Amino acid sequence: MPLAHRRGAAARARYRCEACVSAPPAFDATLALADYRAPLDLLARGLKFRARLALGDEFARRLALAAQNMSVEHGMPEIVVPVPLSRERLIERGYNQAWQIARPLARRLGTHADATLVRRILHTAPQSKLDRETRRRNVGRAFALTRALSGQHVGVVDDVMTSGATLDALAHTLKAAGARRVTNFVALRTPKD
Numbered sequence: 341m342p343l344a345h346r347r348g349a350a351a352r353a354r355y356r357c358e359a360c361v362s363a364p365p366a367f368d369a370t371l372a373l374a375d376y377r378a379p380l381d382l383l384a385r386g387l388k389f390r391a392r393l394a395l396g397d398e399f400a401r402r403l404a405l406a407a408q409n410m411s412v413e414h415g416m417p418e419i420v421v422p423v424p425l426s427r428e429r430l431i432e433r434g435y436n437q438a439w440q441i442a443r444p445l446a447r448r449l450g451t452h453a454d455a456t457l458v459r460r461i462l463h464t465a466p467q468s469k470l471d472r473e474t475r476r477r478n479v480g481r482a483f484a485l486t487r488a489l490s491g492q493h494v495g496v497v498d499d500v501m502t503s504g505a506t507l508d509a510l511a512h513t514l515k516a517a518g519a520r521r522v523t524n525f526v527a528l529r530t531p532k533d
Contacts, residue, residue: 365504365507365508365511366508366509366511366512366515366522367496367504367507367508367511367522367523367524368414368511368521368522368523369414369523369524370501370504370507370523370524370525370526370529371403371406371407371410371523371524371525371526372501372524372526372527372528372529373399373402373403373406373526373527373528374527374528374529375528375529375530375531376500376502376528376529376530376531377531380528381528383395383398383399383527384499384500384527384528387399387437387440387441387499387527388433388437388499388500389433391434391435393435393440395440396437396439396440396441396443396444397440397444399441399445399499399527400441400442400443400444400445400447400448401444401448403441403445403497403525403527404445404448404449407449407525414493414521414523415493416449416450416451416493416495417449417451417492417493417494417495417521417523418451418452418492418493418494419446419451419452419453419454419457419489419492419493419494419495420442420445420446420449420451420452420453420454420494420495420496420497420525421442421453421454421455421457421458421494421495421496421497422436422438422439422441422442422455422458422496422497422498423438423458423496423497423498423506423507423510424436424438424455424458424459424460424483425438425460426460426462426463426482427460427463428463429463436455437499438497438498438499439455439497441497441498441499441525441527442455442495442497442525443455445495445497445525446495449495451495456486457485457486457487458483458484458485458486458510458513458514459483459484459485459486460482460483461481461482461483461484462481462482481509482506482509483509483510483513484513485513485514485517487517488517488518489514489517489518489519489520490518491518491519491520492518492519492520493519493520493521493522493523494514494519494521494522494523495522495523495524495525496510496511496514496522496523496524496525497524497525497526498524498525498526498527499526499527499528500526500527500528500529500530501524501526501528501529501530502529502530507524507526510522511524
């Protein structure tokens with residue numbers, strides 16, 4: 341969520357929104373380019389539903405620039421993964437919009453991208469149609485990893501973050517498998533849930 345500007349390293353270390361202070365998520369940080377609102381929402385929908393795949397590279401370019409301007413205290417991720425789609429949704433859409441951002445983002449960050457590390461093992465209802473609590477239950481056990489992680493910093497990429505339930509569930513799964521840190525890279529973030 342948008343936060344007031346703070347100066348100094350000590351202030352940045354405590355740079356958390358009210359929601360994250362009261363109920364800390366499993367992920368460690370989230371970098372979002374902008375709010376999900378007009379006219380940028382049209383770009384996200386173009387990527388997701390109209391196969392305007394070049395938008396993935398543009399989101400990746402801007403996320404990489406923003407990441408380079410962030411504090412390097414925790415370094416860049418050693419691996420970048422997209423939020424996976426269920427098999428059914430991938431067949432229906434024909435591509436994963438998060439992968440269209442993750443692959444060029446990893447290249448720009450000089451790290452490895454892996455679309456096979458995380459699998460979505462449950463076909464869930466679209467998150468956009470659910471309330472906050474239902475979203476959490478919807479994705480709570482939706483993910484599985486294909487291999488263990490040994491202390492790696494994982495970057496998770498998604499096109500839009502709404503409640504954070506999907507990213508939180510995925511971070512729980514990654515940390516249970518040995519991830520040291522999980523940083524989300526999202527193109528757009530809804531300003532309020």
